[in-house]
Amino acid sequence: MILRCDILLEDNETFEIVAYDPRGLDFPQDAAAVVATSTILDDDDGIPDQPSANPGEARLIFEPEPEPGAFPTVTAYDTSYIEGDSSFKRLNVLVTLDRPATASASIDWFTQQGSAANSEGDFDGASGTVNFVAGQRSASLQVLTREDLLPEPDESFEIVFNNPRSLNIVDGAQALSVEVTTVDNDSGRADLSSGIGAAGTPIFGPEQVDQLPTLRVQGTDIIEGDSSFQRVSLLVTLDGPTDTLVTLDYATQDITASAFNxxxxxxxxxxxxxxxxxxxxxxxxxxxxxxxxxxxxxxxxLTGISGGRFEGGAPALEATIGIIGDDGGAVSRVAGRTEPATGVEAPVSTAPIVPVIQIHDATMIEGSGSFGTMRFLVTLDRPAPSPVTFNYTTLDGSDSRSEDFDPIARAFTIPAGEQSGVISVTIRGDTLREDDESFDLFVYNAQNANFAGNTIGQVARGTILDNDSGAVRGEAGRGDPAPGVLRPEPDDTFVRVAPVAVSMREFDSGSQTYSVPILLSEPARPDVTLNLAHGVDRVGHRGRGLSGGLGRADDRRGVRCGADRAADLRRHRHRGRRDLRPGDQPGRGRGPARRGHHLANGIAHRGR
Incomplete structure (x- = not known):
């Protein structure tokens, strides 16, 4: 062991030697580890100190307390160290078991910011695994800490242990937190002390409801940093060990931070x-x-959980990752784990047999180039007893397809046992100074479910917040539940049909494909056949800038689609057929829109 000498007038100093992982040996009283204190006697004050005749016995570490169970119990220990003035240090964190492992065992770990941040150069963010072999009872992990000359308060960061294999975390917890404290030595303090501290703090998952596992997700705050990138982890815990696989989907979405930017x-x-x-x-x-x-x-x-439930029985969860700015002076708060994710409210049940569907509006920040993804959340009022399917299509609004977003028309399925999903639409950025823009996403033709409010479909609004004219107006993210679309008025004798009025921008060249949703007053019993026509209306001459989409009530309670007056299509008529099979409600007629062709906003054909 190397000791470094100096000529500074100072008190006697100490450091610790930690002995762990004995092989072919036992520590006294079957301890898990031993901590010996070494003292450096200062000789620069002219008063030589004499070594003690009885230096004392080393500290024995017995934790964790023995717990029943087939697997050993694991814990780790808070650790503090004196910072230093330059370069770096390799810091060891002690991990112990309540008894020797009977087979290979391991536990994962990762670092988490606190008042110390890897983005500020205080330590190197890292993750890894602590492994035990049969007969082993103690081990250590190593993290890299960075030193500086700044007078500052003591700082700390966290090491989170999770995902034990053939081990149990102390007190039956789902994870374990250990605090690593940096003791600042640049402020002239005389009371510098450090070493191995108390056992770590257990992290418990959600309360157990029944045999079906319940899942919790923890939010986190991160100090941003000036360049490069850092990895951020969200801790996901269950209420206990699961007997089956638990799977779920997760996706990011803007609030005030932008992936586009x-x-x-x-x-x-x-x-x-x-x-x-x-x-x-x-x-x-x-x-x-x-x-x-x-x-x-x-x-x-977080959506689409299978084999478990989200905390609170929510159909989906939203976990927030806060980015703490560090470029305008002192940071506003300490980083680290925050509150558990918030549950999304399920739609109100209106049908005793089949689930109820609800889609939500969505907003994202535009960006200056390339493309991004806007995500529309779809929830059910209960886990689907059988696969729930429906169709969806994008409709132009103040946004224009191909320029601002990619048009899409597909079917969507929520598998049996799941309660939520996400529809993704590609958004294209630009550098134009413009107002916020929007388009509509029409969902219809539900199978094995009803739309909320027993409507025939729903219209979710996708809003793109412009970022080229200064500060972004408002926050992005999930919006309100989308309003429903009312079906045509029923008739005692006939099924009423109402195509939806749509509009689209012309562009200067090329061709487009557009969708015209067709609504029925009730499910068709015999086949219903429609003749379709599209062309240029007298009010839709080439060169007129049109914007539109499926109409929505301002009070968001739902609107009736389909105008009463007939379409006056004078030029470039194109006829086709669309058969609606028994059991269908709304369908979709499609045809290629030649250059200059519009189905003008407010025009629809309605008949029997």
Whole structure:
């Protein structure tokens, strides 16, 4: 062991030697580890100190307390260290079991910011695994800490342990938190002390409801940093070990931070918690900058859980990742884990047999180039007893297809046992100074479910917040529940048909395909056949800038679609057929729109 000498007048000093993982040996009283204190006697004050005749015995570490169960119990220990003035230090964190492992065992860990931040150069963000072999009872992990010459308060960061294998976390917890404290030595303090502290703090998951696992997601705050990127983890815990796989989907969405503008990397993936496990951690990329701006945030939308339920029985969860700005002076708050994710309210049940569908509006920040993804949340009032399917199509609003968003028309399925999903629409950025823009997403033709309010469909609004004219107006993210579309008035004798009025921009060349939703007053019993025509109306001459989409009531309670007057299509008529089979409600007629062709806003054909 190397000791470094100096000629400074100072008190006697101490450091610790930690002995762990004995092989072929036992520590006294079957301790898990031993901590010996070494004292350096100062000789620069002219008063030599004499070594003690009885230096004392080392400290024995017995924790964790023995707990019943097939697997050993694991804990780890808070640790503090004196910072230093330059370079870096390798800091060891002690991990112990209540008894020797009987087989190979392991536990994962990752670092989490606190008042110390890897983005500020206080430590290196890291993650890893602590492994135990049969017969082993103690181990350590190593993190890299960075030193500086700044007078500052003591700082700390967190190491979170999760996902134990053939181990139990102390007190039956789902995760474990250990605090690593940096003791500042640049402020002239004389009371510098450090070493191994108390056992870590257990992190518990949600309360157990029944045999079906309940899942919680913890939000987090992160200090931004000036450049490059950092990895951010969200802790996901169950109420206990699961006997089956638990899977769920997650995707990022803007609030005040923008993936389009480089604040974070947009992501949409699935995660699985294996049988016997209680926790996991999806990871995200956050990108720093030197812009003086306020604190920002984005959300992680969690949907489609299978084999478990979200906390509170919610159909979906929204976890917030706060980005704490550090370019305008002192940071506004300490980073670290925050409140659990918020549950999205389920739609009101109106049918005792089949689920109820609700789609939500969505908003995102535009960006200056390339493309991004806007996500529309779809929820049910209960887990689907059988697959729930419906169709959806985009409709122009003040946004224009191909320029601002990519048109899409598809079917969507929520699998049996799940209660939510996400519809994705590609958004295209630009550098034009313009107003906020919007388009509509029409959902219809539900199978094995009803739309909320027993409507024939719903119209969700997608809003793109312009970022080229200064500060963005408002926040992005999930919006209100979308209003319903009322079906045509029923008739005692006939099924009433109402095509929906749509409009679209012309462009200067090329061709487009557009969708015309067709609504029925009730499910068709015999086949219903329609003749379709499209062309240019007298009010829709080439060169007129049209914008439109499916109409919505301002009070958001729903609107009736389909005008009473007939379409006056004078030129370029094109005829086709669309058969609506028994059991269908709304359908969709489609045809190629030649250059200059519009179905003008407010025009529809209605008949029997």
């Amino acid at each position: 480089g604040d974070y990397d947009a992501l949409a993936r699935s995660v699985t918690i294996d049988a016997g496990q209680q926790s996991t951690r999806p990871e995200f990329i956050l990108r720093g900058d030197e812009l003086i701006e306020g604190d920002e945030a984005f959300q992680v939308l």
